[in-house]
Amino acid sequence: MSGNIFYTKAAKYWANVPATIDGVLGGYAHISDIDIKGSKAFLNDILALKNAPGTKLALDCGAGIGRIAQNLLIPRFGKVDLVEQEERFLAAAKKRISETNERLGSLYNIGLQNFIPQKKYDVIWCQWVLGHLDDFDLIAFLKRCKRALNTNGVIIVKENITSTEEIEYDEEDSSVARPYKLMQLIFNEAQLNVIKEDEQDGFPSDIYKVYSFALVPSELENRPFVLTL
Template identity: 55%
Template sequence: MTQQNDLSYGKALEYWADIPATIDGVLGGFGFISDLDIAGSKLFLKSLFSLKDPPASNIALDCGAGIGRITKHLLLPYFQSVDVIEPDEKFLNTITEFVGEERIKLGNLYNVGLQEFKPDKKYDIIWNQWVLGHLTDEDLVSFLKYCRNALTQNGIIVVKENVTSSGELERDDKDSSVTRSLIQFIKIFKIANLKRIKQCKQTNFPNGIYPVYMFALVPNNIEELKSKNHVKLEN
């Protein structure tokens, strides 16, 4: 994995502390793509519910929720309850008001960084979007493993993130984050013992921004069998 010892969680928190609690703020000045983003995510989520063994629609988790944009427009319409994780207290405090009438379906609001979060085993969908670039590779693998173990039967982890066109890791010192390549994401998923069951590229985004990919991930049961049985299985 790549070395990212210079990523600073404290610096990232300082950056977001100065960002206004608005859609334009949490999207880095690209608030105008929010509707297109949600539309693409809805198609992806609906495709997961159409699987032969679909996830349930009881509880979802929104990771790095910001002001609750994804919680409100994507997850709450499909789930009975939605928990959120958001390290910036200012953003977290706006979620209930931003969500509005559907606030009754909000579950736990966790004011913690993803690198410190250890979720309970209760989630049908764990949605990660435009947040994983703040985690080092090591912490990202650890976080994904915790998420893997927090899934209910047929549960799915969704990752929706920017991907570099160069194929290389690209850094942003301003907010202490990185943008990974497709190959790097695939390698991390494998190390976290996760299998991609669906992958697609977000369409209709404007030129000049990073390509955005969506991944649906489930526990790799073949790897679990290898571990349990201590035998070599052919993939």
């Protein structure tokens, strides 16, 4: 499938999805609290590193209606920018978080395949969205994110992982789920090192396993990332 068709089909799918938690989570709104709890624990560990990222500015990629920004990032960061290609979702996120919330930063209405960060971020959070990028665009996107990291900045990826060694394509929403080894290859190609990873627990058995990865530029591989005791 060509890239244009891949992205066009996804855009058409999301254009018809309700701007609700159940909508953006594909009918799995009941796992949202479990997901946020796991993400908070993972983020807490990253922010406890000896050379921890700052907490001034975070970026929520594929922000949807602001579920992650509101419940995870805004309580921990001075400002949070959102990037989301579906305009209805961004409007819902703005309303959800409240236009008067001074921690809500810039809103970017664009697909990640075309997004070029213009700021330096302490944490860039990418969850349940990278499956909408083909491998080539995903590597390019991660490289752009790497260049947009502030000192000690970290990219956090939280995504579905297949139980096989094969890529699995979802015809309905035009996305892919990748195997663990392919994700590692993509990170390596983007010159990113995994400094921490966790499997999300507590999810139903009928959905994909979900892994969180904390990534830093590979040229910093000798930097002593140590969890404080």
